[in-house]
Amino acid sequence: MSQIDIADDFSALPRHHQATHSEKLIITASSLGTVFEWYDFYLYGLLTSIIAAKFLTGLNPTTSFIMALLVFAAGFIVRPFGALVFGKIGDTFGRRYTFIITLLVMGLSTFLVGCLPTYETVGVAAPIMLVVLRMFQGLALGGEYGGAATYVAEHAPDNKRGLYTSWIQITATAGLAMALLIVITVRSPVTGVGEDAFKAWGWRVPYLLSGVFLCVGLWLRLKLHESPVFQKMKTEGTASKAPLTEAFGEWKNLKIVLIAFFGAIMGQAVVWYTGQLYAMYFLEKMLKVDGIQANTLTIIALVMATPFFLFFGWLSDKVGRKPIILGGAALAAATMFPVFHALTEAANPALAHAQANAPVKVTAYAGECSSQFDPVGANKFDSTSCDIVKNALAKAAVNYENVAAPAGTIASVTIGGTTIVAPDPAKVSGDERKKAISAFTAHVVGAPEVKAAPASAGKPAVEAKPAVVGELAKVGYPAKADPAQMNKPLVVALLFYLVLLVTMVYGPIAAMLVELFPSRIRYSSMSLPYHIGNGWLGGLLPAIGFAMVAANGDIYHGFWYPVVVAAATVVIGLIVLPETYKRSIDN
Numbered sequence: 001m002s003q004i005d006i007a008d009d010f011s012a013l014p015r016h017h018q019a020t021h022s023e024k025l026i027i028t029a030s031s032l033g034t035v036f037e038w039y040d041f042y043l044y045g046l047l048t049s050i051i052a053a054k055f056l057t058g059l060n061p062t063t064s065f066i067m068a069l070l071v072f073a074a075g076f077i078v079r080p081f082g083a084l085v086f087g088k089i090g091d092t093f094g095r096r097y098t099f100i101i102t103l104l105v106m107g108l109s110t111f112l113v114g115c116l117p118t119y120e121t122v123g124v125a126a127p128i129m130l131v132v133l134r135m136f137q138g139l140a141l142g143g144e145y146g147g148a149a150t151y152v153a154e155h156a157p158d159n160k161r162g163l164y165t166s167w168i169q170i171t172a173t174a175g176l177a178m179a180l181l182i183v184i185t186v187r188s189p190v191t192g193v194g195e196d197a198f199k200a201w202g203w204r205v206p207y208l209l210s211g212v213f214l215c216v217g218l219w220l221r222l223k224l225h226e227s228p229v230f231q232k233m234k235t236e237g238t239a240s241k242a243p244l245t246e247a248f249g250e251w252k253n254l255k256i257v258l259i260a261f262f263g264a265i266m267g268q269a270v271v272w273y274t275g276q277l278y279a280m281y282f283l284e285k286m287l288k289v290d291g292i293q294a295n296t297l298t299i300i301a302l303v304m305a306t307p308f309f310l311f312f313g314w315l316s317d318k319v320g321r322k323p324i325i326l327g328g329a330a331l332a333a334a335t336m337f338p339v340f341h342a343l344t345e346a347a348n349p350a351l352a353h354a355q356a357n358a359p360v361k362v363t364a365y366a367g368e369c370s371s372q373f374d375p376v377g378a379n380k381f382d383s384t385s386c387d388i389v390k391n392a393l394a395k396a397a398v399n400y401e402n403v404a405a406p407a408g409t410i411a412s413v414t415i416g417g418t419t420i421v422a423p424d425p426a427k428v429s430g431d432e433r434k435k436a437i438s439a440f441t442a443h444v445v446g447a448p449e450v451k452a453a454p455a456s457a458g459k460p461a462v463e464a465k466p467a468v469v470g471e472l473a474k475v476g477y478p479a480k481a482d483p484a485q486m487n488k489p490l491v492v493a494l495l496f497y498l499v500l501l502v503t504m505v506y507g508p509i510a511a512m513l514v515e516l517f518p519s520r521i522r523y524s525s526m527s528l529p530y531h532i533g534n535g536w537l538g539g540l541l542p543a544i545g546f547a548m549v550a551a552n553g554d555i556y557h558g559f560w561y562p563v564v565v566a567a568a569t570v571v572i573g574l575i576v577l578p579e580t581y582k583r584s585i586d587n
Contacts, residue, residue, distance in 0.1 A: 082142020166313020
């Protein structure tokens, strides 16, 4: 089949019409290719622990995991640069060719991750190659979204632009769900791989599958023709010669870029990443739900909520983009805290009960307390009594309240009615300090049973030690969430609500961004603010949220970040964001 030689003459179609066969193919090829790109991008995030074990084994475990998260973040950080590079190409040479290139770059980068040698084989070259491929993934995704959204919108009838582009909005959620489903399937013993084999070599399978998805995506996209709006610009000679300069160097357009960012994009970004990624992290890390179960419950919620991307895209064609986007951000700001408190009670009722009936309090002089967030893994958090207390609680992901004390006070932790004083680092050092900290941690958190082992090959004999039940366990703090006590329907309902908010802010936003900017610089103008918002404000949200929790001790403290940003977007958007749904985008 040629490049839609079978296509309708789009210039001859009325601007309000039923979707044609060619338009359906355009939506399918654009959306499916973008699904594959999101699948590739989020696959790394789901396998962070395994990636750390395979590519960063030269580091201690804590630093290894943190560095793995930073490698994941590298893909988000470079997304705006991809928006600049591919935005310029798209506005200069065409939409179709650009997002064929982005799909090719993303697919090959992901496939090659599955082929990489590990640290054990080639040493430090392994993580270097991984970072390079991850950056190529981010660059490709930075160019993909603006191209796909612009391409679909410029083919859409005027009265269905929100509905048509909402298919592009589904792709991020669909790609995440697809990655989750494939990882769970390959990881399951039912497939013949199982957990041990998956950690050894099976983790490569989801990456290698991206080669198949790349072929399918390219086959579909090579059938497409150029956007009629861009063709018209080329024919008339009105295409921009310097799209980046026009988009960001002239105040007339830069003002619209800033309005779009502060009045819509930044709120959309934090709602998206809180509702889909941070919620899953919160379930697993804070509420101690088994990883596979957390993933499974998230998939169910994603599948249930996904059709609402189309619903809100359709609705925005009827009532406008602005009320739906700002309405979703306002609901998120107003309900995020109660929703996550309810999620705690539904997913881990024993933890919720312990928090209510045996609250944990840390009494310490604030001047000797560090943030407990160490991106390079150099701080052992043992130089002050406050750090010793908070480090023990942070490792156990325990919610606590801070109580101020005067300078010179030795920090202590109160669990229910029991107070445990931390070791004073000024009075013990070396091995004695390690033993004191170990004993304190065991008293608070507990310690596993140590089995006796004879001396061998230069290793000293290990003396048997019984398991120690920590004070947290004594008052009801669970080590893991109990699946039998979990209210799974309520967990899914709460996750569904969070994703529903995502569909409200995300479903109509592609159409709004397309409508805000002139066609000659549309690709560049919409791509950069979108990827700064979603790549930096949104993509770094889990790390920022974790840092806030680590510094404060309250497991809900990280939600202040998305709540404040979403609320700010509502206020700014109500004042300066224009309504766009009746605009023509042909000029």
